[in-house]
Amino acid sequence: MNIFMAAALLSLLAVGEAVEKKEQEELLRPLQRVGREGVGNAEAAAALRRLRQQGPEYLLPLLHALDSAGPAAAHWLRAAGDLIVEQALATGQALPIQELEAFVRQRQHAPRSRELAYDWLARVQAATATRLLSELLDDPSLELRRQAVAAVIAQGEQALERRDRPAACALFRKALTAARDVQQVQLLSQRLQQLGIEVDLAAHFGFIRQWYLLGPFDNTNNKGFETIFPPEKQISLQATYPGKGGRLLRWQRYQTRDPYGVVDLNEALGKEQEVVAYALAVVFVEQERPVEVRAGSNNALQIFLNGQRIYARPFGHHGMRLDQHIGRGRLRAGRNEILVKVCQDAQVRVSHLWAFQLRLCDELGGAIPFQQAHLEP
């Protein structure tokens, strides 16, 4: 073969690859375009009928498409990929194992794309997938990290069965450092306590424990939620304010000792109905950074970060659960003020709860380190 023939062959191959890539893109596009209110479902269903006939060469393009897919499009792409894998396994076609393994390792991809690649890998090569878990303890995918932590927990349990206490302690500590799943954290905390090691859950989760509380303001007929009381305009710990029923209100220090950072306003301010309380925390962080301010509360709630409202839920009685309210913002380097407005209504027959808990996290729920100021009101 002379050099010209080789060049022509290479160029033909390149053209062939380009044509194949274009075909793949065209077949995947209807799935990627499905949007809100089911727009594009019919086109996606037609494309899926053709896609399910395709081979495993579509899996990597599909994972790449998933990186930028919206919620409904993600459902379609996953459905297509799972059908292709099913068909490949039924007909004895090989999956691109090495490429899938490499894709899982590439953290620039979206968590769900990597989770799906991992699922496929685990389906055909369980040993490879299990081995890969040791690299995923600090993974940005909550699900992959959860599986990696579960594997370390299992090792810890085995060490316990062998009565190797030091190894079990080390493994459980390692798992706890990585764990972001609440149930896993609770399990690990129990295990470590059984081994005589205290776990500061509030610190692990990043709960704020020191607060300044102010209240009650009036919330008759739930009007207080939208009423802008003085603390929303300016914070002054030395100031006094007229409260509900003409009471003179002052900021008061409060420290919660609850392992989940719960601030019980009934206990701190008295059992009240149709009232508003404010809670202020001053925290210091080293660097400017994004933050998720995550709260739990059964009450109507607002969260302000450095004077900006970052979350509002105007109704209560939905139970109190960790992380049920999430406000997103940026922490400044140095001093930051977090103000929480908690509104109790008249429906105490449904629930007396007037409380909240709040923590500062990264997007995976990992605690952000902070210091608290000891200011005197």
Place this chain on the structure above:
Amino acid sequence: MRRQAGTLLLGVLLVWPAQADWPQFRGPEGTGVAHLPDLPWRWSRHDNVRWCASLPGRGVSSPVVAGNRVYVSACSGANGARLHLLCFDASNGRLLWQRQFWATGPTTCHPKTCLAAPTPVATQEAVYALFSSGDLFCLDQDGVLLWCRTLAQDYPAFTNDIGLAASPVLAADVLVVPLENPGESLVVGLDSRTGRTRWQLPRPKDSSWTTPLVWRRPAGTWLVLQSGTRLSAHAPQTGQEYWRWSERELAKIPSPVAAGTDLLLVAGREALLALHPGPPVRLVWQSAKLRPAMATPLVHQDRLYTINSAGILSCAAVASGKILWQLRLPGPFSASPVLNNDKIYLVNEEGVTQVVQLGDKPQLLSTNALEPTMLATPALAAGALFLRSDQHLFCIGGKAP
């Protein structure tokens, strides 16, 4: 005209579940009643369990059965955000297919429930699976996705920190999807073939876990919706409201049921009501002693059955609400009772099914323990009773037909 009528009949046959199926929450017509021959009333792990299949995660949704296929939803993983739909061969428990999706909406739930709380709907051709995150899927019987909706994206103010648990129902070719919550509260009617919205109704801004009732009456079909402060009847095809009743605070867990020409529903924490539908709506009778806890009342012939928070099974006359007998059973009960011929099956949360022979004097026939936790209402179809725990799906039956 004849051709049109033929097409219409064919259309109805295509979307209508076969009578032997258990297509939705509480089965055909949402009655909880079946007429299966030779259904065992005693079983154990080793006796009369036709098959048992492992499930990949929790679920409080009921199994549903159509065309000898059993469908079950489940959830697993971090925050329960892995959504599963599984399809089994009803006769032997073979897993025919399993699909998995991600939750794209809210994942917070009361610890007792989970994202796989609403019961799917199945026909001979398709299965519809709603999850508490607002993700809704329609797949064909081979597990191929036909359409999906991400309702938390469609209605961004939709929220329910306790967890959505009301089940969708099928009214001809309209899939009715209840999304009652403290935020953007509504019920939507979707075209079952395309997933497109046909109508949407604003509802009281509060959580409600009652499943809509598709009530086929001689004068036409009503879609009955029950919220904490409103009972209303609508045209299933358009959502048009026929009447509403807001005179009492209503329960938000047990669903309304049809009882002849009347409706049975639970008023707040007070009583079971029999209403003659309007307009105007008329209270026929009410009984505090018949008020159920979580379970939906069951009506068969001229009698009704309720189970309360103390585990008291009550039998009463539908016409008057007069209590005929009561029987105390170990609970607690989250699942609604189901009835086959002359026996009632009650599953408690410990996974113990108690079978009661009905009649003028009740008789506890058996107490059948499998495993905790069972919160899901069972299904009766394909000659068997289907029970789902957090880990397994059990098929209780004699020898496979």
